[in-house]
Amino acid sequence: VTEEAQGGLAAMHRQLTTVCLALLAAGLVFATPAIAGDENALQEEVTKLRQQVEALSAQQQTQLEQEIDTYLDDHSAWQAAAAKETGVEGVSITGRFTAVSQNTVGLDPSNRSIIAGDVDLDFWMQVTENLGLFIYLQGSSYRPYEPNFPASLPTGVTLGGRYDGIGVDGTVPVRMGQITIREAGIQWSTPTGSVVQNFEIGTLDPRLRFGQTAFGDDENTQFINNNFDDSPAISWLSDATGRIVYAFHHWVSFGGEKQFTLNWGYFNTPGRWWDRGQFMAQFSWKGEVSGREMNARVMVLYDRFFANTPTDDDDLQYGITWDWLVTDAIGLFARFAGNSADVNPVEMDLSIGAQWTGFMASRADDAIGLAFGYIKANKNVLVGIPEDTEMTFELYWKLMLEDGKLQVTPHIMYVMDPGGGIGWIDDSLVILGLRIYVPF
Numbered sequence: 001v002t003e004e005a006q007g008g009l010a011a012m013h014r015q016l017t018t019v020c021l022a023l024l025a026a027g028l029v030f031a032t033p034a035i036a037g038d039e040n041a042l043q044e045e046v047t048k049l050r051q052q053v054e055a056l057s058a059q060q061q062t063q064l065e066q067e068i069d070t071y072l073d074d075h076s077a078w079q080a081a082a083a084k085e086t087g088v089e090g091v092s093i094t095g096r097f098t099a100v101s102q103n104t105v106g107l108d109p110s111n112r113s114i115i116a117g118d119v120d121l122d123f124w125m126q127v128t129e130n131l132g133l134f135i136y137l138q139g140s141s142y143r144p145y146e147p148n149f150p151a152s153l154p155t156g157v158t159l160g161g162r163y164d165g166i167g168v169d170g171t172v173p174v175r176m177g178q179i180t181i182r183e184a185g186i187q188w189s190t191p192t193g194s195v196v197q198n199f200e201i202g203t204l205d206p207r208l209r210f211g212q213t214a215f216g217d218d219e220n221t222q223f224i225n226n227n228f229d230d231s232p233a234i235s236w237l238s239d240a241t242g243r244i245v246y247a248f249h250h251w252v253s254f255g256g257e258k259q260f261t262l263n264w265g266y267f268n269t270p271g272r273w274w275d276r277g278q279f280m281a282q283f284s285w286k287g288e289v290s291g292r293e294m295n296a297r298v299m300v301l302y303d304r305f306f307a308n309t310p311t312d313d314d315d316l317q318y319g320i321t322w323d324w325l326v327t328d329a330i331g332l333f334a335r336f337a338g339n340s341a342d343v344n345p346v347e348m349d350l351s352i353g354a355q356w357t358g359f360m361a362s363r364a365d366d367a368i369g370l371a372f373g374y375i376k377a378n379k380n381v382l383v384g385i386p387e388d389t390e391m392t393f394e395l396y397w398k399l400m401l402e403d404g405k406l407q408v409t410p411h412i413m414y415v416m417d418p419g420g421g422i423g424w425i426d427d428s429l430v431i432l433g434l435r436i437y438v439p440f
Helices: 003-037 039-085
Strands: 091-105 113-126 131-140 180-192 195-203 246-254 260-268 278-289 292-303 315-325 330-339 346-357 367-377 389-401 406-416 428-439
Touching: none
Parallel strands: none
Antiparallel strands: 091 113, 091 428, 113 131, 131 180, 180 195, 195 246, 246 260, 260 278, 278 292, 292 315, 315 330, 330 346, 346 367, 367 389, 389 406, 406 428
16 A cells, blocks of 8 residues: 555544544533432443444444555556556467487498477467467577588488478478577457458468478477478478568458468568568368368469579479378378479479377377378489489377476488488488477
8 A cells, every 4th residue: 555545544544533532522511410410320421432432443443444455456456457558468478398319320430410409488469359469489509501410411411401401300490599589470360241350460480371281290299300391392481591581471261160261471581572572372171071170271382582593484382281180099191292493402292191199008198100201303403313202201109298298209210312312322311319399
């Protein structure tokens, strides 16, 4: 309670006390005749007056306590309003820790063991009911193209990692640095008729918004090879070079069950933003087959950013993704992508995979995943490549510990004809790895 409020309450207390004393004095005056006549009657009157004063004092104390409680309630309400006005209310913070160890087998004397990782801290601020502001921070031990596999190997790189520098370790971030802003911007939603229009403006990663699948889209909890996360035939503007990407992104869901979603966006680097950027669009369907969710997406990318020269033809790239929860425990996914110009060294890629949760009765939350990926190289870009295909297999076992707050995932990866044979002595690459993931 402030000093001003305390002074006001004390003054009120003094006024009530004065009233009580005046009543006592008046009672004594009126009782004076009784002193001469009957001393016992006077004593009774004094006793009655004392009881009345005590009752008034108790009532005064109760009123004082009520005034204090009312003031405190009003003050708390003001503090809450002030907190909301200054942005303290409506803030949510989430984060995650990821550590990865990958080790080659059978590449003597060129075997390598790489350990790296990152920490993410995401801030979301609900500015109004329909407007949000987000800042996603990341601290990473990675550096551009190093030490991620297999770019640090003296032998060569895989086709899947040749263009974006990510490859067999999908946790390689697209923004490098000890502490950096991974994404930041605003998100606004506004109803128009029976649908809600959603908008994003800021530093955005297109990999998180296009070409998704339910069982092969998270390198932290699912397949770690980036071929099963982001199609290498797509020339993603965000890659291991740490390039800053500014974007405008819009999406809307419609249909009786909101089963259709259309999203599109324009992406480019800062500066001459409208000059030679990338336009992406995707149409998605979500429904049920045999009572379980199925998703299908078709995306297109109109690319002017990666043209070799200003006179090069524009590159039209495309992709299809599909996933289905076949049973309560088994999910399937498939991904296909390709492009039309001679810019990306990968002309086409295809991947299929499955995830099985609760395959052991004693480990009901654990999951295993198995996936196969096929890549076809562009011979016009990689002239004289010995093998124009690369095939990848990955098997992982995700152990869920501490109620899922600690996820330990050993995995094994086999790559046939890595890099199409360019810079490789062996025609196979075997990697044994371990990933540790802690969401908080």
